[in-house]
Amino acid sequence: MKRFSWVNRFAGATWSVAEQAAAQPSEPISLPATVPLEGATLRLRYLEQTDGPALVDFARRLSSHDLLFLRRDITRQEQVDQWLHETAAGLTTTIIALDGDKIVGYAAVTSDGLAWTRHVLELDVMVAESMRGKHLGRLLTEQAFAVAQERGANKMVARMTVDQHAANNVFRRMGFEPEARLKRQVMDRDGQLHDLQILALDVGAFRAKLAALMMQPPPF
Numbered sequence: 001m002k003r004f005s006w007v008n009r010f011a012g013a014t015w016s017v018a019e020q021a022a023a024q025p026s027e028p029i030s031l032p033a034t035v036p037l038e039g040a041t042l043r044l045r046y047l048e049q050t051d052g053p054a055l056v057d058f059a060r061r062l063s064s065h066d067l068l069f070l071r072r073d074i075t076r077q078e079q080v081d082q083w084l085h086e087t088a089a090g091l092t093t094t095i096i097a098l099d100g101d102k103i104v105g106y107a108a109v110t111s112d113g114l115a116w117t118r119h120v121l122e123l124d125v126m127v128a129e130s131m132r133g134k135h136l137g138r139l140l141t142e143q144a145f146a147v148a149q150e151r152g153a154n155k156m157v158a159r160m161t162v163d164q165h166a167a168n169n170v171f172r173r174m175g176f177e178p179e180a181r182l183k184r185q186v187m188d189r190d191g192q193l194h195d196l197q198i199l200a201l202d203v204g205a206f207r208a209k210l211a212a213l214m215m216q217p218p219p220f
């Protein structure tokens, strides 16, 4: 039985280590893959160099609030070209979800390429409005998490505005915790300011917590 109600979680309650342990992806899905998801059949694969126009089309269907926390404006082709360039350079690994030929979600794992943050990988996830609430975000985050582990991340980070409740839920469930809040850090297109929250997961410390949980005797 779940320890927390949805209301508690919405109010900022945290996940127990047992729940976080249960949320860890067992195996990364071998890509490309076809995934049935609540009435839809989606195709998951790695981003390819020819996906630029489909990515811009996906981005232009998102709300400006969804685009707020991103490192770049992906509604612009030249910014998406930069993303593809980082992909070719091995800095970013992106998994996309396709419904037919339309991108309906992605998860990206990025290194900023600086020597002193080479142990840190940033995760970001985005799902089309029409596909939300079907656990695509969870699936993509789990896969991104597995990719980050495979790439040897010591620390994973994700950034979002504090009112992105679904994103908070998805990442905290995986073991991420709030690490910093940068006040009035994000300015939206209308000039409104928002706080930016950085969630982080220290891979070594988290693995130690999971290992300690395995050592505990059963609760009876």
Ligand SMILES: CC(C)(COP(=O)(O)OP(=O)(O)OC[C@H]1O[C@@H](n2cnc3c(N)ncnc32)[C@H](O)[C@@H]1OP(=O)(O)O)[C@@H](O)C(=O)NCCC(=O)NCCS
Pocket (backbone or CB within 6 Å): 010, 066, 069, 123, 124, 125, 126, 127, 128, 131, 132, 133, 134, 135, 136, 137, 138, 139, 158, 159, 160, 164, 165, 166, 167, 168, 169, 170, 173
């Ligand atoms: C975050 C996002 C990817 C989640 O995608 P999604 O496919 O709708 O998420 P899921 O259906 O997998 O739901 C994940 C969890 O969040 C919960 N959730 C969904 N919408 C929620 C909301 N509005 N408020 C609180 N919790 C919510 C779900 O109940 C689910 O919890 P569960 O695993 O306990 O059942 C999507 O909302 C999105 O693209 N948001 C904009 C971009 C963003 O904020 N990205 C994250 C920053 S890296």
